[in-house]
Amino acid sequence: xxxxxxxxxxxxxxxxxxxxxxxxxxxxxxxxxxxxxxxxxxxxxxxxxxxxxxxxxxxxxxxxxxxxxxxxxxxxxxxxxxxxxxxxxxxxxxxxxxxxxxxxxxxxxxxxxxxxxxxxxxxxxxxxxxxxxxxxxxxxxxxxxxxxxxxxxxxxxxxxxxxxxxxxxxxxxxxxxxxxxxxxxxxxxxxxxxxxxxxxxxxxxxxxxxxxxxxxxxxxxxxxxxxxxxxxxxxxxxxxxxxxxxxxxxxxxxxxxxxxxxxxxxxxxxxxxxxxxxxxxxxxxxxxxxxxxxxxxxxxxxxxxxxxxxxxxxxxxxxxxxxxxxxxxxxxxxxxxxxxxxxxxxxxxxxxxxxxxxxxxxxxxxxxxxxxxxxxxxxxxxxxxxxxxxxxxxxxxxxxxxxxxxxxxxxxxxxxxxxxxxxxxxxxxxxxxxxxxxxxxxxxxxxxxxxxxxxxxxxxxxxxxxxxxxxxxxxxxxxxxxxxxxxxxxxxxxxxxxxxxxxxxxxxxx
Amino acid sequence: xxxxxxxxxxxxxxxxxxxxxxxxxxxxxxxxxxxxxxxxxxxxxxxxxxxxxxxxxxxxxxxxxxxxxxxxxxxxxxxxxxxxxxxxxxxxxxxxxxxxxxxxxxxxxxxxxxxxxxxxxxxxxxxxxxxxxxxxxxxxxxxxxxxxxxxxxxxxxxxxxxxxxxxxxxxxxxxxxxxxxxxxxxxxxxxxxxxxxxxxxxxxxxxxxxxxxxxxxxxxxxxxxxxxxxxxxxxxxxxxxxxxxxxxxxxxxxxxxxxxxxxxxxxxxxxxxxxxxxxxxxxxxxxxxxxxxxxxxxxxxxxxxxxxxxxxxxxxxxxxxxxxxxxxxxxxxxxxxxxxxxxxxxxxxxxxxxxxxxxxxxxxxxxxxxxxxxxxxxxxxxxxxxxxxxxxxx
Numbered sequence: 001x002x003x004x005x006x007x008x009x010x011x012x013x014x015x016x017x018x019x020x021x022x023x024x025x026x027x028x029x030x031x032x033x034x035x036x037x038x039x040x041x042x043x044x045x046x047x048x049x050x051x052x053x054x055x056x057x058x059x060x061x062x063x064x065x066x067x068x069x070x071x072x073x074x075x076x077x078x079x080x081x082x083x084x085x086x087x088x089x090x091x092x093x094x095x096x097x098x099x100x101x102x103x104x105x106x107x108x109x110x111x112x113x114x115x116x117x118x119x120x121x122x123x124x125x126x127x128x129x130x131x132x133x134x135x136x137x138x139x140x141x142x143x144x145x146x147x148x149x150x151x152x153x154x155x156x157x158x159x160x161x162x163x164x165x166x167x168x169x170x171x172x173x174x175x176x177x178x179x180x181x182x183x184x185x186x187x188x189x190x191x192x193x194x195x196x197x198x199x200x201x202x203x204x205x206x207x208x209x210x211x212x213x214x215x216x217x218x219x220x221x222x223x224x225x226x227x228x229x230x231x232x233x234x235x236x237x238x239x240x241x242x243x244x245x246x247x248x249x250x251x252x253x254x255x256x257x258x259x260x261x262x263x264x265x266x267x268x269x270x271x272x273x274x275x276x277x278x279x280x281x282x283x284x285x286x287x288x289x290x291x292x293x294x295x296x297x298x299x300x301x302x303x304x305x306x307x308x309x310x311x312x313x314x315x316x317x318x319x320x321x322x323x324x325x326x327x328x329x330x331x332x333x334x335x336x337x338x339x340x341x342x343x344x345x346x347x348x349x350x351x352x353x354x355x356x357x358x359x360x361x362x363x364x365x366x367x368x369x370x371x372x373x374x375x376x377x378x379x380x381x382x383x384x385x386x387x388x389x390x391x392x393x394x395x396x397x398x399x400x401x402x403x404x405x406x407x408x409x410x411x412x413x414x415x416x417x418x419x420x421x422x423x424x425x426x427x428x429x430x431x432x433x434x435x436x437x438x439x440x441x442x443x444x445x446x447x448x449x450x451x452x453x454x455x456x457x458x459x460x461x462x463x464x465x466x467x468x469x470x471x472x473x474x475x476x477x478x479x480x481x482x483x484x485x486x487x488x489x490x491x492x493x494x495x496x497x498x499x500x501x502x503x504x505x506x507x508x509x510x
Numbered sequence: 511x512x513x514x515x516x517x518x519x520x521x522x523x524x525x526x527x528x529x530x531x532x533x534x535x536x537x538x539x540x541x542x543x544x545x546x547x548x549x550x551x552x553x554x555x556x557x558x559x560x561x562x563x564x565x566x567x568x569x570x571x572x573x574x575x576x577x578x579x580x581x582x583x584x585x586x587x588x589x590x591x592x593x594x595x596x597x598x599x600x601x602x603x604x605x606x607x608x609x610x611x612x613x614x615x616x617x618x619x620x621x622x623x624x625x626x627x628x629x630x631x632x633x634x635x636x637x638x639x640x641x642x643x644x645x646x647x648x649x650x651x652x653x654x655x656x657x658x659x660x661x662x663x664x665x666x667x668x669x670x671x672x673x674x675x676x677x678x679x680x681x682x683x684x685x686x687x688x689x690x691x692x693x694x695x696x697x698x699x700x701x702x703x704x705x706x707x708x709x710x711x712x713x714x715x716x717x718x719x720x721x722x723x724x725x726x727x728x729x730x731x732x733x734x735x736x737x738x739x740x741x742x743x744x745x746x747x748x749x750x751x752x753x754x755x756x757x758x759x760x761x762x763x764x765x766x767x768x769x770x771x772x773x774x775x776x777x778x779x780x781x782x783x784x785x786x787x788x789x790x791x792x793x794x795x796x797x798x799x800x801x802x803x804x805x806x807x808x809x810x811x812x813x814x815x816x817x818x819x820x821x822x823x824x825x826x827x828x829x830x831x832x833x834x835x836x837x838x839x840x841x842x843x844x845x846x847x848x849x850x851x852x853x854x855x856x857x858x859x860x861x862x863x864x865x866x867x868x869x870x871x872x873x874x875x876x877x878x879x880x881x882x883x884x885x886x887x888x889x890x891x892x893x894x895x896x897x898x899x900x901x902x903x904x
Contacts, residue, residue, distance in 0.1 A: 053780055081725075081727075093727075097744065493826035493828075
């Protein structure tokens with residue numbers, strides 16, 4: 001384009017002025033930054049660094065990388081460097097960036113216990129086959145939380161330094177003890193205002209007993225609802241018997257009223273997978289779509305309490321559940337491709353950990369475990385437990401995870417005691433046997449209560465662990481899906497971003 | 511559009527910065543005003559009392575104006591309007607510093623720079639930048655507070671150190687409603703205190719546009735021709751984030767940067783998720799680029815794959831993406847929604863083949879300053895049917 005003579009002159013000047021790439025490369029040998037790895041089929045190796053960034057390498061690149069044989073002008077070298085798998089100078093900047101990311105990944109630890117579960121009653125009018133704890137009884141005195149205990153529990157709740165606190169009402173069926181909910185909400189609101197904190201409320205309920213008076217209160221106080229929905233009527237009603245056998249019908253009727261009063265987003269649903277569910281993943285997913293939900297949590301049965309006792313009838317092994325999960329997730333993706341936004345919550349959680357620098361505060365899958373430091377359970381009788389499963393175990397007669405008593409102990413004794421410390425020390429998967437060198441470690445967590453309930457030991461034995469099997473399988477599956485095609489990637493990212501109404505990159509632009 | 515011109519100065523013994531007045535102005539505003547005398551539309555009653563100076567395209571002054579400083583015979587500034595701000599020098603040089611009705615006003619507050627980017631469009635040169643700071647402050651005082659956006663550029667503005675902060679502070683107090691956009695390499699914010707002081711000014715409508723050319727230090731340092739620059743900028747980004755200063759990452763796409771663009775996108779998402787937006791920019795074929803064009807020039811059509819991958823990823827990850835300096839006909843249609851009409855009005859033009867294009871009004875055109883070096887793939891769109899949806903979603 002330009003006259004050749006002028007161009008040559010220009011280039012000569014340029015060469016004198018500008019230094020070449022080599023002048024900016026480090027002359028020292030590279031060193032490895034902390035990472036873990038896992039061999040994949042197809043001659044690939046997945047490498048994951050301490051803050052959860054990942055990369056697939058060919059086996060030969062991996063061998064050369066770890067053998068310190070990469071040249072500093074290779075693409076793979078630059079990529080490993082950019083993702084902080086290797087460093088080649090005495091600059092501390094890569095380490096500083098890693099430190100910021102490590103801090104960010106653990107941001108859920110900030111503020112200590114954020115989720116406070118109030119078991120306002122153990123009574124229930126359902127007799128669910130998998131339920132660990134409920135009692136069908138009229139004995140209010142014995143199974144309801146007293147006013148004094150609730151008052152003390154609110155005090156404990158606000159001893160936690162968290163700026164944002166969530167109070168969840170559970171049971172039994174918490175609506176059977178509505179007056180206690182009212183008391184706790186009022187006291188907590190006052191406490192939050194006095195201490196400059198924010199508090200959210202959610203009631204976990206089957207919604208069968210939802211009255212207009214309750215709805216009015218929930219609307220005034222912006223309390224959201226979490227209902228049980230196991231699938232279409234034939235599954236839901238089989239799993240959740242109640243007098244009349246109409247649990248599904250009653251729940252859906254209440255759902256409609258609740259949405260009208262509180263708004264569509266104020267009601268979420270939780271499903272439990274039983275043996276009956278296993279053959280119907282598509283129907284279950286479709287039921288969530290039919291009922292207008294935009295998220296579904298394909299959740300395996302908690303192997304505790306009554307569920308463990310009744311395991312021969314409703315239980316299943318983890319591999320069977322994982323087949324169910326895989327089919328269910330497929331259906332969820334299909335639904336998304338069809339233009340209906342439906343998030344699978346467990347995948348959303350794991351993907352957020354895998355693909356973003358952010359932390360997630362899901363108490364059953366974090367390191368250290370959220371037991372006690374992320375969640376606390378105030379039982380109807382005044383006992384404090386490290387997790388919901390911990391109190392379920394107690395209902396079965398094993399108080400291993402009882403942290404103390406609201407009446408007898410101080411806050412510091414309960415939350416600073418040896419039980420909490422032991423739980424934290426035994427649930428850092430950075431150091432747990434079988435976890436510490438697993439490539440998925442930064443994305444995964446630990447569940448000491450699960451370990452104890454299934455293996456009799458809070459540290460647990462990874463090779464036989466259903467927790468390990470499940471998470472390793474799902475993470476691997478998600479990685480493969482993410483790599484498979486751009487459409488899936490877009491759906492996954494939409495889940496990660498959460499609410500994306502008005503997203504210009506919606507499905508139609510495929 | 512010309513922003514500079516030369517005429518003949520009279521009685522001008524120092525540099526004058528003033529606001530253009532085209533009609534008789536009340537006495538109280540005259541002390542900041544340069545009277546623009548256009549023969550055809552001015553009353554000639556000879557009242558020049560109190561004006562800073564007089565500016566005219568006419569070769570000679572009328573008798574009534576022979577007592578105030580003036581620049582005569584200035585041609586090519588027909589677009590000057592009341593409220594614009596001009597600089598007049600004793601040598602008869604005239605520069606338009608601010609145009610009231612433009613969306614593209616920027617203050618070139620420094621000539622000097624601590625980097626020497628391969629493709630710099632405004633090649634740096636050592637200069638007494640600090641000695642000119644008072645002129646920039648005066649200009650800020652003369653800018654219409656209704657101005658939507660003002661840019662600070664260079665050179666490297668932060669090399670003014672305390673004076674840079676003073677300029678930002680002045681913008682905040684005089685132009686509280688004007689968005690302030692600063693083009694800086696961010697290297698000086700390696701010093702935490704400097705970032706803290708910028709944050710402490712509390713300008714509520716400030717954004718720093720900071721270039722990052724690679725996910726790897728040596729690649730970035732090569733592009734900016736300064737060893738250690740990457741580390742300084744990266745630390746600077748974190749310091750700025752810490753003090754709540756909004757940041758835009760800017761990437762100029764050329765032969766030395768396009769290949770790792772998807773990796774750079776990942777690097778930004780994992781390390782700097784706090785940035786307000788990422789701007790992916792086409793090369794302006796001017797400045798230092800001219801000294802080694804073959805090292806830098808690549809037809810944008812050739813890097814659409816990398817551009818598309820990086821944009822889709824950044825967008826999916828929730829970052830705002832903007833594509834600057836690309837003609838719609840060169841961009842993959844999935845990218846149209848991100849394309850902005852970014853080329854400043856005074857240096858934007860369209861090729862002759864663009865005359866019949868159906869989407870010309872939505873297109874940002876080409877750099878008039880690029881000396882004819884544009885994509886080989888520029889072509890007009892004839893119908894609207896095929897391109898309707900992409901434009902609507904824009």
